[in-house]
Amino acid sequence: MSDIRIYNTLSKTKEPFVPLRPPAVGIYLCGPTVYAEAHIGHMVGPVIFDTIKRYLTYCGYHVTWVVNITDVDDKLIAKSHQRGVPMSQIAVEMTADYLANLKELGVNQIDYMPRATDHMSQIISFIESLEKRGYAYASQGDVFFEVAKDPSYGELSNRTTDQQQGEGGEAAARKRSPSDFALWKSAKPGEPAWDSPWGRGRPGWHIECSAMSHHLLGETFDIHGGGLDLMFPHHENERAQSSCCHNAPMVKYWMHNGLMRAGSKGKVGGKGDRESSAESVAELAESKISRSKGGGGLAELIRKQTGERLRFFLLRTHYRSTIIFNDETLSEAGTSLEAFYRLLARFQEITGQSFYDLPVPQTADAALQRIQDANSETLKPFLAERERFLASMSDDFNTGAAISVLFDMLRGLNRHIDQHALGKEAGPSDPGLTTLIDAVAILRELTGILGLFLKAPPQAIGSDDAGESALPHALMEILMDLRKTARANKDFATSDAIRDRLSSLGIALLDKKDGTTWERTK
């Protein structure tokens, strides 16, 4: 279980995962600057790292996962002036939005979410330390990091300083070199500011991550993650600040997730964007266009799709790949999820036990104990699938490959139920039943690693819809009774009419061996 390999952006290769201080593992993920509502693209990192933490924990590691909240920044200040409300109020609102979205997507593994404004003293002393060591210089109230002093600058993003334009504008005049970047910015009138040795001001963009990761995870920690777009300048600058301040590497493994893209995949021959793609998803607020318009929409998307659907959608693709986001790929993810919900309902029908009440093994060791007690012969195919799943996860957290194994298990379980004709009347002595229960326990174990099916979805498939008032149920009983009589009399015209008319109301009737059930389809 320990042969995990991770793709390290710094070395551009997959490396064996060997933590610095096992079993402890420290992970820092760059969180949002809370100046606007989150969009679906912001969830890629949190979902994959939530899954990574679950898997590392499963493998026996003790993970500390930090996601920062940057709540002081130029964009926040601009927004504050624009709306005429304090910056802190915007930050509080947008942080709440972010947290609510994380919760919906099942991201609940985060240990610390430090805010930049709560760590001013750490930030200031970090800058002081850099200044003392000769890596930073003050200039008219600002403090800059002197890039030329760091020989390894540019190694992460693979670029040389002379390629860079540097931040232009009025700050350029106070810098020794265009590629130097601000650690501290002096306050202009009307801007939020904190006292510092250099006068009142606020931190530059990158320093909060260096200061807070140091504060919570130490000088060198295991994994630093973020979107590919943060590699430069953000991560390059963080790395420079931290390694120069501590004279030690900041991070052992740099991980960068791919970005999300609207529309369809580009195709040879130039017919990349099919008519429907680009526009139909513009409203979904993951493109730059809609972002600049300030269109939120993740909360609404969650309402339409459910958080689990989105989580599954994100996990279908390997984290380093570009995720193609459009109506089609999204609904496709939903369609395939339904098959799992049906299987889980089937399981409950047969065993009388809810899948969601089954224990989720927190570690591989705990799971193995259970498996050793089970009948290994009939369980063999499922155990082989379990191995394939874990091998995929260990290979740079290949959730896409792992999910494909889940589909194989899905088919295997349905086949098993069909072949053994397992139904409500299956007795506890039925040999097929014990295998089913053991195999489903494995499914529980594996889906738990991905953070899927942890609790029953809001609208459970099946007729026992929680929260449904009594009257619709009673009415449905009447209709189904009438239809039952019609079918018994071979009056299929009537029975089909009932089904068709209900169908147009969004209610599906499903005839099964031991009776008819109904469910809402929209």
Next chain:
RNA sequence: GGCGACGUGGCCAAGCGGCUAAGGCAUCGGAUUGCAAAUCCGACAUCCCGGGUUCGAAUCCCGGCGUCGCCUCCA
């Protein structure tokens, strides 16, 4: 212009030099069903193009074409 990623069946997507190129969606057969739905069985790609390396390449190298990203707002 500089740096980088990618191009696998109708769509999405694994694959990281060697079993019959995973899996999902869609489609088409079959089983089941009064008919459907669900479920199961089966069918469906030689991997953008052209060279090269190799006994052997979707996988490595070179050259095209195409798509996308970064180059101080970006997850």
